[in-house]
Amino acid sequence: METETATRWLSDTEQRTWRTHLEVSKLLMHQLEKDLQPFGLTMNDYEILVNLSESDESRMRMSDLATATLQSKSRLSHQITRMEAAGLVRREHCESDRRGLFAVLTDEGMETMRRVAPQHVASVRTHFIDLLTAQSQEELRAALAPVAEHLHGQRGKL
Template sequence: METETATRWLTDDEQTTWRAHLDVNRLLMHQLERDLQPFGLTLNDYEILVNLSESDDLRMRMSDLAAATLQSKSRLSHQITRMENAGLVRRENCESDRRGLFAVLTEHGIATMRRVAPHHVASVRRHFIDLMSPEALTGLRDSLLPVVDHLRGQRGKL
């Protein structure tokens, strides 16, 4: 016979905090997405451009990029196709693995990042960073990092 454990329901304060987190996440991502629309980019596009722009030789293996962006390989492949059609990235074969492919940032992709990044950072500041005191930001960071570490550790177990 299984032992039934009691559900630890959220307290009112915990419930308010959880729902505020959910609201902030949804509303902020929606706003950041809207602020990228004039540039013809989605948040997924921007995240891919950021990952490539911060990587060695402005390239990443498709499998590593899928992992970094939490996308399935199939979904990422469709995303990269759209971005290729826009001239932002290109695919290159991997010399060491015939089945492997790299996503590579193009000159147009680099120019797009240089043009869009200041606007994106201003949006992040306007809708998030500048609404909190430095102390609140430090507290939020210190509160969220253990959750990030926990969830990153869980990724390999899924």
């Protein structure tokens, strides 16, 4: 006979907290994505551009970029192919590992970042940061930190 463990159902308060989090996460990402559309970018595109623009020599190993963006290597490869066609990135072989590839930000990709980043930051401010007091921001950061830490620990177990 199978052993049953008691399900710890969410209380009304916990349910409201969870559903509010889901609603805000979905709506915010939808809005940020919508605000990137005039530039021909998706949130995935923008995240890749940010990672590359902040890395040494504007380049990252594909495997590291996949990890940083929480994408499978296959999904990232397709994403990079689309971004290459748009002239935003290019692939380069790794001299020390013949199987390894780098994603490299092109000049056009960097120019796109310079053009889009101010608009994206304005969108983040309008739809998130400016709606919270400094104290609320600190409380939210403190409340979410244990969740982020837990989930970062789970990544290694996948």
